[in-house]
Amino acid sequence: MVSTVTDRLQDWKTQGFDPTNCPVRQVLDHVSAKWPVLILMELEQGPVRFNALLRALPDISKRMLTQSLRNLERDGIIRREVFDTKPPSVCYSLTELGEGLLPHIMAMVDWATQGMPHIAAARAAFDRA
Numbered sequence: 870m871v872s873t874v875t876d877r878l879q880d881w882k883t884q885g886f887d888p889t890n891c892p893v894r895q896v897l898d899h900v901s902a903k904w905p906v907l908i909l910m911e912l913e914q915g916p917v918r919f920n921a922l923l924r925a926l927p928d929i930s931k932r933m934l935t936q937s938l939r940n941l942e943r944d945g946i947i948r949r950e951v952f953d954t955k956p957p958s959v960c961y962s963l964t965e966l967g968e969g970l971l972p973h974i975m976a977m978v979d980w981a982t983q984g985m986p987h988i989a990a991a992r993a994a995f996d997r998a
Contacts, residue, residue: 899940904929906974908937909963912947913971916962946970 878886888894899905904926911917911925921936929937938961941947946967952958963971 896944899944900946900970900974902937904937905941906978908934908941908961909946909967909971909974910978912961912963912978914965915959916950919959919961922961941967 895985901911906920907926907929908922917925919934919938922938923929923931926934938947942949942961944966945964947961948964950960950962952960
């Protein structure tokens with residue numbers, strides 16, 4: 870069992886690790902930005918319609934919300950359900966894969982919340998130097 874970051878990286882390199890095709894990199898491309906994290910946190914409460922997501926994230930543009938949702942759907946993290954209404958309405962929810970990802974995202978959110986005072990202090994010290 871791989872126990873440290875160094876061990877994991879060494880194991881990957883032994884297996885012919887290709888940084889251009891790294892699974893972590895591919896996943897992080899779509900979930901590490903601020904919008905996907907906030908979208909997934911909203912979807913944790915249950916299915917949400919597009920306009921409700923827009924209201925919940927007031928500073929996101931329709932274009933950015935659409936692109937973020939498409940990326941998450943393409944990766945199988947969320948599902949999109951279209952209702953046959955006039956006009957058609959769309960609802961988004963977490964897939965099983967997305968539900969499995971959420972605790973990891975929340976761990977990152979917790980880390981960021983706890984670490985932010987230290988990060989702010991480090992930034993201030995860096996900017997003074």
